Amino acid sequence: MDAEQLRECGHRMVDFVADYYKxxxxxxxxxxVQPGYLKEVLPDSAPRKPDTLDSLFDDIRNKIIPGVTHWQSPNYFAYYPSNSSTAGFLGEMLSAAFNIVGFSWITSPAATELEVIVLDWFAKMLELPSQFLSTALGGGVIQGTASEAVLVALLAARDRTxxxxxxxxxxxxxxYVSDQTHSALQKACQIAGIFSENIRVVIADCNNNYAVTPEAVSEALSVDLTSGLIxxxxxxxVGTTSSSAVDPLPELGQIAKSHDMWFHIDAAYAGSACICPEYRHHLNGVEEADSFNMNAHKWFLTNFDCSLLWVKDRSFLIQSLSTNPEFLKNKVKASQSSSVVDFKDWQIPLGRRFRSLKLWMVLRLYGVDNLQSYIRKHIHLAQHFEQLLISDPRFEVVTPRTFSLVCFRLVPPTSVQDNGRKLNYDLMDAVNSSGKIFLSHTVLSGKFILRFAVGAPLTEERHVDAAWKLLQDEATKVLGNV
Amino acid sequence: MDAEQLRECGHRMVDFVADYYKxxxxxxxxxxVQPGYLKEVLPDSAPRKPDTLDSLFDDIRNKIIPGVTHWQSPNYFAYYPSNSSTAGFLGEMLSAAFNIVGFSWITSPAATELEVIVLDWFAKMLELPSQFLSTALGGGVIQGTASEAVLVALLAARDRTxxxxxxxxxxxxxxYVSDQTHSALQKACQIAGIFSENIRVVIADCNNNYAVTPEAVSEALSVDLTSGLIxxxxxxxVGTTSSSAVDPLPELGQIAKSHDMWFHIDAAYAGSACICPEYRHHLNGVEEADSFNMNAHKWFLTNFDCSLLWVKDRSFLIQSLSTNPEFLKNKVKASQSSSVVDFKDWQIPLGRRFRSLKLWMVLRLYGVDNLQSYIRKHIHLAQHFEQLLISDPRFEVVTPRTFSLVCFRLVPPTSVQDNGRKLNYDLMDAVNSSGKIFLSHTVLSGKFILRFAVGAPLTEERHVDAAWKLLQDEATKVLGNV
Incomplete structure (x- = not known):
């Protein structure tokens, strides 16, 4: 690690990355690529002697990039987005440069304090109740993923109970979850030792865009109470993975409250939209939540990973997740006092990167107004795509569009037996195999459905139009094969 | 995200980072800094309008850097190291540029396949048994931290049992652990629901540098079996946090084997040294392990986070940690077949960064020979520091040095009542408050001990000599105050 060597190589990598985006x-x-492609072209042991940067760049171009699925492509519409941005990228660079392991305050006070401050900023942008602020009993913390966020919430709830x-x-x-809840919750239960037969999967309401009904939850709950369960x-x-459904927060919150249960809200994807006043109402009811999560790394221009979790009472997290070995105690007056936060006790791992830098840079370099425009632009593009679908009777929009996800399918001709499964699978396979766009699928009420999620930073109207043209052309082909 | 804007800003950040290292x-x-310092100088809400990069750099210089503890400083000797390097930094940059979320093979086949290949390379460098290779029933995976590595091993073991x-x-x-086992294991037990009274903490042998004795483990185990426990x-x-002790792997492995127990080896720090033939013997007995972990992000020039875990039988991990919702199924022939690895089922989170890039770059750009020299250089510097300590009778080396950590203290004068606790605390506080070096402490057998861990990439003999001079000078002062 020589500063001048770092400078020279770093500049070359910046150009490589900028050219990649170009x-x-x-x-x-x-x-x-086909499975195993990389093994064919790489040696089977590490080199004894150093290689040149030129040769490394050649390998990245010729061997790595063919195996990359380009999440930053403007033609990426799969799953939910994973935004990179100039600000986010700069934040990752600086974080890698400091390369601290910020498990406790003293290991870099700026890392802990910037995280506290920026999460408070974000809570205010989302108009979260003041109890979620660090100045009250709650506070925010950056987790790696929504999976970890729901896991630590579940552990805090488990141990409290x-x-x-x-x-x-x-x-x-x-x-209690719905059949639309992300699988991360099931995994968290497996990890926390919750018995699999005690995961109550309530079937969501297909007439209400697959949101859960409070009645169904109450009913399941009554049965369990009668059986002596807890x-x-x-x-x-808020924004399910399959169809962006929004569960009824106020009612679910009331149920949780009246039974002394922990209420967690997963707004991993749609939370970003709620910084716009016109979408904020989807968070009504968050007042009743014990924990709230959204992923800045999805649709908020902050590079992966950066999942934001707020809790109303941090003491439950800390009770579940703290250990305090001598070798990590900081014998410095400051952190001996209880005036500092040690985020190691708010998460699964001990070590943690300086992730607040990138979120801070996104907020600083773009500003709230631009970030709102960014969200609105994607939602507008999704509306545009929805209109295109409606204009072609061969297609149907399957669930109402709430944010920037459109769920649709080719309407199966009556001659088709499998409810259009093969037809739509073939359509998806055709467009994805073309390399021109990438979209993913889900299944709702037995229907195989295509998901068109707008949210890549470079996506413009022309990309949506081209995607639509491709879908129409391939639809003609697969319908011709029926 | 405009390619030319990224290029311009990226070049500026490279210069900023190179200047930082310089x-x-x-x-x-x-x-x-004092707790709360940052709140005093940052606004209390996010800006509505974008700010300039110049103003951001000013804030990084004036507000962030004062709150950074410089883990990459050549004068950093605390905890264990957290290495950055040019290669690791470039890897982080490229990973942030692709910004993929590599939960399954199809989300970027290169991410999964490079990880498999590089972990096989590393296993061969460490001469791990062939069962740990991906070509057998085992395989390696990159976890974020050693905490997550031991957690997933514990979960696999729990569910198998x-x-x-x-x-x-x-x-x-x-x-079964020793009182020198890292607290990550205790935390993993809390998470996995292992009853706290069933964590058997065997007291390590103070006459054998705080390694555990197999007899003590066997004894505890017999009592538990008699009580009907499992x-x-x-x-x-291998390389405990307090004193770099090495537990007797072959004997512990035999005990585990004869009782059908899972045997995990934590070589988070010292694993790096074992790529040198003269240190490899510390891993003898790994043949009996079910899982083995080392942190490339500690002392192996690979930026945080990059914790390497190998298992002998991957099926146990996958059984504990897999979920398979429809929306993540890849309807592509390749991954529908069982010929590909989906690393989401080997870890706690769903999403994962493209971390194999940085490890690959470190191996490619430095080569095994140079990496071995790097390790040897640090161990040599630690030996040098040890000799300096021995030359001054006011100090004592408290435990034998095995790798690059030296445990020492000021010998308390007979007039001192607290076994030298205050004296050594004052010495540590004095050198750390000077800002010239940073070291941390531990407590062994009631003794307050200073830890001098050599391992920052920029550390040269002159830094060790200067640290020693500082320690001698401050020792004179604190001894004068007794």
């Missing part, structure tokens, strides 16, 4: 539309969005009922009661704890956790979603 | 010795190693004994047996499962997990450490 030519990003030339690559197939979805990588078209077991403290009351005794730890032998683990087998009685019941979690309901302790409800997870609601 | 002047890194000018900053106090340990940040000297519960499958045999029934899930009601959770309360009977017993974990021993299921042993964690051994």
């Amino acid at each position: 030519s990003i539309e030339a690559f197939p969005v979805l990588s078209q 077991l403290k009351k009922h005794g730890k032998q009661s683990l087998e009685k704890l019941v979690v 309901p302790f956790f409800i997870c609601a979603t | 002047s890194i010795e000018a900053f106090p190693v340990l940040s000297q 519960l499958k045999k004994h029934g899930k009601q047996s959770l309360e009977k499962l017993v974990v 021993p299921f997990f042993i964690c051994a450490t």
Whole structure:
């Protein structure tokens, strides 16, 4: 690590990256390689002698990039987006440069304090209740992913409940989710030792864009109470993965409150939209939440990973997740006092990167007004795509569009037996195999559905139009094969 | 995200970072700010309008850097190191540029395949048994931290055991560690629901540099078996956090084997040294391990986070950690077949960064020979520091030095009552408050001990000599105050 060598190589990498972005539309969005392709072209052991940067760049161009699926391509419409941006990229660079391991305050006070400040900023942008601010009993923390956010919330809830009922009661704890809740919750339950038969999966309402109904939750809950079980956790979603459904927060919050349960809100994707006043109403009811999560790394120009979690009472997190070995105690007056936050006790790992830098830079270099415009632009493009779909009777919009996701499919001719599954699979396969766009699918009420999620930073109207043209052309072909 | 804007800003950030490294010795190693310092100088809400990059750089210089503890400073000797390097930095840049979320093969085949290949390379460098290779039933995976590595190993072991004994047996499962095992294991137990009274903390042998004795483990295990408990997990450490002790792997492995227990080896720090033939013997016994972990982000020039975990039988990990929702299924022939790895099922989170890039670049741009020299140089510097200590009778080396960590203290004068605790605390506080070096402490057998861990990439003999001079000078002062 020589400063001048770093400078020279760093400049070369910046040019490489800028050139990559300049030519990003030339690559197939979805990588078209076959399994095992890389093993064929790389040696089977590490080199003994150093290689040159030139040769490394050659390998990146010729061997790595063909195996990359280009999430930053303007023609990427799969899953939900994963935004990069100049500000986010600069933040990652600076974080890699300091390369601190910020488990406690003293390991870099700026890392902890900037995180506290920026999460408070963000809470205010979202108009979260003041209890979620660091100045009250709550506070925000950056997790790696929404999976980790829901896991630490579940652990805090589990331990809060077991403290009351005794730890032998683990087998009685019941979690309430819908069949649209992200699989991260199921995984969190597996990890936390919640019995699989105690994960109550309530079927969401297909007449209400697959939001859960409070009645269905109440009903399941009554049965469990009668059986002597202990309901302790409800997870609601604002913007489900399949169809961007919004669960009824106020009602679910009331149920949680009246049974002394933990109420978690997963707004991983749609939380970003709620910085716009016209979408904020989707968070009404967050007042009742114990924890709230959104991913700045999805649709908020902040490079992956950066998942924001707020809790109303931080003491429950800390009780579940703290350890305090001598070798990590900071014998410095400042952190000996209880005046500082040690984020190691708010998360699964011990070590943590300086992730608040990139979020701070995104907010500073773009500003709230531009960030709102950014969200609105994508929602507008999704509306545009929806109109295009409506104009072609061969297609149908399957669920109402709420944010920037459009769920649609080719309407199966009556001659088709499998409810259009093969037809739509073939359409998806055709467009993805073309390398021109990438979209993903889901299944709702037995229907195989295509998902068109607008949210890549470079996507413009012309990309949406081209995607539509491609879908129309391929539709003609697959319908011709029926 | 405009390619030319990225280029311009990226070049400016490269220069900023190179200048930072050039002047890194000018900053106090340990940040000297007071709690709450940053709140005083930042606004209390996010800006509505964008700010300039110039103003951002000013704030980084004037507000952020004073709160940074400089882990990359050549005068950093605290905890264990966290290495940055040109290669690691370039890897972080490229990973941030692609900004993929590589949960499954199809989301970027190169990310999964490069990880498989590079972990196989590394396993061969460490001469791990062939069962740990991807070509056998095992394989390697990059976790964020050693905490996550031991957690996923513990979960796999827990579920393997519960499958045999029934899930009601959770309360009977017993974990064996020493009082020198990293606190990450205790945290993993809290998360996995292992009962705290079933964490058997065996006191390590103070006559053998605080390695655990197999006899002590066997003894505890016999008592537990008699009580009807189920021993299921042993964690051994190669290079403990306090004193770099090495537990007796072959004997502990035998105990685990004869009781059908999971045997995990934590070589987070010292694993790096074992790429040198003369240190490889510390891993003898790894043949018996079910899982083995080392942190490339500590002492291997790979930026944080990059913790390498190998397992002998990947199926146990996958059984514990997989979920398979429709919206993540890849309807592509390739990944529908079982020929590909989906790393989401080997870890806690769903999403994952393209971390294999930086490790690949470190191996490619430095080569194994240079990496071995790098390790040897630090160990040589630690030996040098040890000799300096021995030359001054006011100091004592408290435990034998095995790798690049030296544990020492000022010998307390007979008039001192607290076994030298205050004296050594005052010495540490004096050198750390000077800003000239940063070191941390531990407590062993009631002794307050200073830890001098050599391992920052820029550390040269002159830095060790200057640190020693500072310690001698401050020792004279604190001894004068006794």
